[in-house]
Amino acid sequence: MTEDPFVAHRSLLFTVAYEMLGSAADAEDVLQETWLRWADVDRSQVHDPRAYLVRAVTRQALNRIRTLSRRREDYVGEWLPEPLLTHPDVADDVELAESVSIAMLTVLETLQPVERAVFVLREVFDMPYDEVAEAVGKTPVAVRQIARRARNHVAARQPRVSVSxxxxxxxxxxxxxxxxxxxxxxxxxxxxxxxxxxxxxxxxxxxxxxxxxxxxxxxxxxxxxxxxxxxxxxxxxxxxxxxxxxxxxxxxxxxxxxxxxxxxxxxxxxxxxxxxxxxxxxxxxx
Structure with missing residues (x-):
């Protein structure tokens, strides 16, 4: 029996949602909402399940960000991303490890929601501009501009030196x-x-x-x-x-x-x- 695409790509989908939200609990909620919608989809019309699911998770995460922004306005003290215990081999993928670091997630919090989504999908997951555009509801031309602005914003704030x-x-x-x-x-x-x-x-x-x-x-x-x-x-x-x-x-x-x-x-x-x-x-x- 072929494994359901949602199950096969669950770790990827969680990573996308977590990088978008900085919260494992909220990322899990986004995955649950995505799963419920996926269950009703006509799979024969989905040509690339991975890309479809990433887009769906991104849209749900953008919806969730609006709720989170209101919640964080009332947060007591400094807000930091939710830390995760991870396997050491995550560090083998240097770009992934950097993108999920507490330092980077803290920087991503300073982006606007769509900027964050574009940065995560394009810079971390290397999605084509047209797919990113579809995920965030913008034109590919607009996404290129957003991506450039987000890259500059992050580059000016992220830690500049990596160590072994x-x-x-x-x-x-x-x-x-x-x-x-x-x-x-x-x-x-x-x-x-x-x-x-x-x-x-x-x-x-x-x-x-x-x-x-x-x-x-x-x-x-x-x-x-x-x-x-x-x-x-x-x-x-x-x-x-x-x-x-x-x-x-x-x-x-x-x-x-x-x-x-x-x-x-x-x-x-x-x-x-x-x-x-x-x-x-x-x-x-x-």
């Missing part, structure tokens, strides 16, 4: 050790002077209400964190080495941006509603 997997892992290990000692000097040695820490507690946990700038301030804050009974584990989140922290009071996911062996950005998510995907790896694919 081994270097990233080494810095994560050093950072975990520094967190364990709680010594400010140990933390300062591994962070860039202009490091930025962004924390998302969603109003459920204590978190800095705005980004913290500068190594002295960030190190002092981290050194003052209660480390008693905290289990810190190196894991793979969103295609990169990262950290999972757990204690009786809750858990947190920490992703890092690294340049020249030092941490330039720290993304810390402790909102429990966003930490449901830290125990079982999520399949992401292009």
């Amino acid at each position: 997997r081994s270097e990233h892992q080494a810095v994560v290990v050093r950072f975990v050790a520094a967190l364990h000692t709680g010594r400010i000097q140990d933390l300062l040695e591994i962070m860039a002077p202009d490091v930025v820490l962004i924390a998302d507690g969603g109003g459920f946990t204590a978190a800095a209400p705005a980004p913290l700038h500068g190594a002295e301030l960030v190190a002092t804050m981290l050194a003052g964190t209660d480390r008693a009974e905290v289990e810190t584990t190196a894991v793979w989140l969103n295609g990169a080495p990262a950290i999972r922290m757990e204690s009786d009071s809750g858990r947190a996911a920490v992703s890092l941006v690294i340049e020249k062996g030092r941490i330039t950005r720290i993304y810390a998510t402790s909102n429990p509603q966003k930490l449901t995907r830290l125990d079982k790896p999520t399949d992401l694919t292009r």
